[in-house]
Amino acid sequence: MTYKQTLEYLQSMLPMFHRIGAAAYKADLSNTLRLCQLLDQPQHKFRSVHIAGTNGKGSVSHMIASVLQSAGYKTGLFTSPHLKDFRERIRINGKKIPKKEVTSFISRWKSDFEEIRPSFFEWTAALAFEYFAREKVDVAVIETGMGGRLDSTNVVMPLLSVITNIGMDHMAFLGDTLSKIAGEKAGIIKQNVPVVIGERHPETTEVFLKKAREMNSPIFFAEDLICIEPARGFIPEKKGSSYHVFQNQTLRFKHLNCPLAGIYQKKNLVTVLAALELLKTRGIDLNEVQIRKGIAGVVRQTGLMGRWQVLGKNPLIICDVGHNEEGIKYVLNQISILKYKHLHFVLGMVNDKDVNSILSLLPPEATYYFCKPNIPRGLDANLLATAAIDYRLNGLVYGSVKQAFHAATRNAQAADLVFIGGSTFVVAEVL
Numbered sequence: 001m002t003y004k005q006t007l008e009y010l011q012s013m014l015p016m017f018h019r020i021g022a023a024a025y026k027a028d029l030s031n032t033l034r035l036c037q038l039l040d041q042p043q044h045k046f047r048s049v050h051i052a053g054t055n056g057k058g059s060v061s062h063m064i065a066s067v068l069q070s071a072g073y074k075t076g077l078f079t080s081p082h083l084k085d086f087r088e089r090i091r092i093n094g095k096k097i098p099k100k101e102v103t104s105f106i107s108r109w110k111s112d113f114e115e116i117r118p119s120f121f122e123w124t125a126a127l128a129f130e131y132f133a134r135e136k137v138d139v140a141v142i143e144t145g146m147g148g149r150l151d152s153t154n155v156v157m158p159l160l161s162v163i164t165n166i167g168m169d170h171m172a173f174l175g176d177t178l179s180k181i182a183g184e185k186a187g188i189i190k191q192n193v194p195v196v197i198g199e200r201h202p203e204t205t206e207v208f209l210k211k212a213r214e215m216n217s218p219i220f221f222a223e224d225l226i227c228i229e230p231a232r233g234f235i236p237e238k239k240g241s242s243y244h245v246f247q248n249q250t251l252r253f254k255h256l257n258c259p260l261a262g263i264y265q266k267k268n269l270v271t272v273l274a275a276l277e278l279l280k281t282r283g284i285d286l287n288e289v290q291i292r293k294g295i296a297g298v299v300r301q302t303g304l305m306g307r308w309q310v311l312g313k314n315p316l317i318i319c320d321v322g323h324n325e326e327g328i329k330y331v332l333n334q335i336s337i338l339k340y341k342h343l344h345f346v347l348g349m350v351n352d353k354d355v356n357s358i359l360s361l362l363p364p365e366a367t368y369y370f371c372k373p374n375i376p377r378g379l380d381a382n383l384l385a386t387a388a389i390d391y392r393l394n395g396l397v398y399g400s401v402k403q404a405f406h407a408a409t410r411n412a413q414a415a416d417l418v419f420i421g422g423s424t425f426v427v428a429e430v431l
């Protein structure tokens with residue numbers, strides 16, 4: 001089969017969450033474990049960093065990978081979903097996995113896959129593990145797909161676990177409270193493996209502390225860079241007693257050059273710097289020059305797209321993949337500090353998001369261009385526009401994302417702002 005035929009075969013044979021949603025979700029690791037056994041346990045043949053979280057895990061994964069690459073490590077990177085090409089999901093030193101690797105992998109294991117019937121994400125994770133092992137990467141940065149405890153990536157034994165933050169997303173699968181969602185994400189915390197938590201929150205902090213105690217895992221809260229070390233049953237004591245305090249790297253690195261322009265990237269940077277500090281204690285040799293170079297070169301070295309990405313000027317055209325309530329809040333905060341005459345908002349969503357919570361946040365003074373991403377999970381644009389009326393959001397419905405985008409750019413004046421968002425898949429179609 002050709003590369004195109006291989007992808008078509010996989011999409012027709014294997015359920016794909018980002019296209020069809022719940023029907024593709026597997027609530028256990030049995031398929032992944034069978035695949036790893038079939039491939040001779042490739043996930044144990046390279047060092048890894050495992051990253052989960054509601055928002056920011058993609059940016060954090062790419063920045064850590066870029067720094068490791070700048071330090072001379074042969075670095076694997078596994079992320080999802082892709083925006084333009086499936087091969088974006090699996091990279092070594094920023095280069096996408098070759099098409100022939102994808103086709104040969106399926107040719108070799110096609111009959112076994114037809115017996116196991118893995119999901120699209122499960123076989124993709126297996127492909128990444130096998131590719132990284134065979135290519136003998138020094139370290140791989142592995143991003144979870146959704147959740148953590150039952151995520152297909154949760155078969156690695158990493159040098160370090162990272163949980164960026166917790167927000168209300170995928171509630172049907174992960175739980176309807178922040179503490180329940182945190183419990184699922186905390187599932188990536190491994191025995192005696194340190195974990196970095198990107199943000200403190202009253203509803204989630206104790207969840208992470210409890211899990212870390214159970215796993216005897218040193219836990220670091222990135223925002224204050226404090227490590228609570230295992231001692232006397234791993235019960236946290238008062239600050240200043242048995243806490244081990246690291247130098248605050250955000251002070252030392254206050255002039256970092258980061259091409260990721262979103263305000264929210266400041267939080268991600270703190271998480272990245274904390275993770276890198278921990279990796280130094282885990283046998284990864286890094287210095288300040290390499291860290292600065294890696295962060296400055298993250299887009300060029302890893303191919304990261306869709307994070308407050310400027311697509312044009314006069315009018316200013318920006319896209320961002322933020323797609324849940326917390327992500328949209330970050331986007332709107334960024335928009336609020338820009339100078340523009342009028343906002344044109346190209347908006348599309350998927351049908352398993354909390355539409356009303358997101359629509360309630362959006363500015364009524366903007367002009368909206370409602371559209372449906374071209375996947376089965378896409379929310380019908382007419383339903384989206386109807387729901388928007390209750391929030392005084394006015395605009396027209398378009399037959400496709402591209403039609404909505406072209407209408408917005410055609411209507412916008414030079415001093416206006418055109419923003420594309422609401423779904424990763426809306427951004428993907430524009431890119």
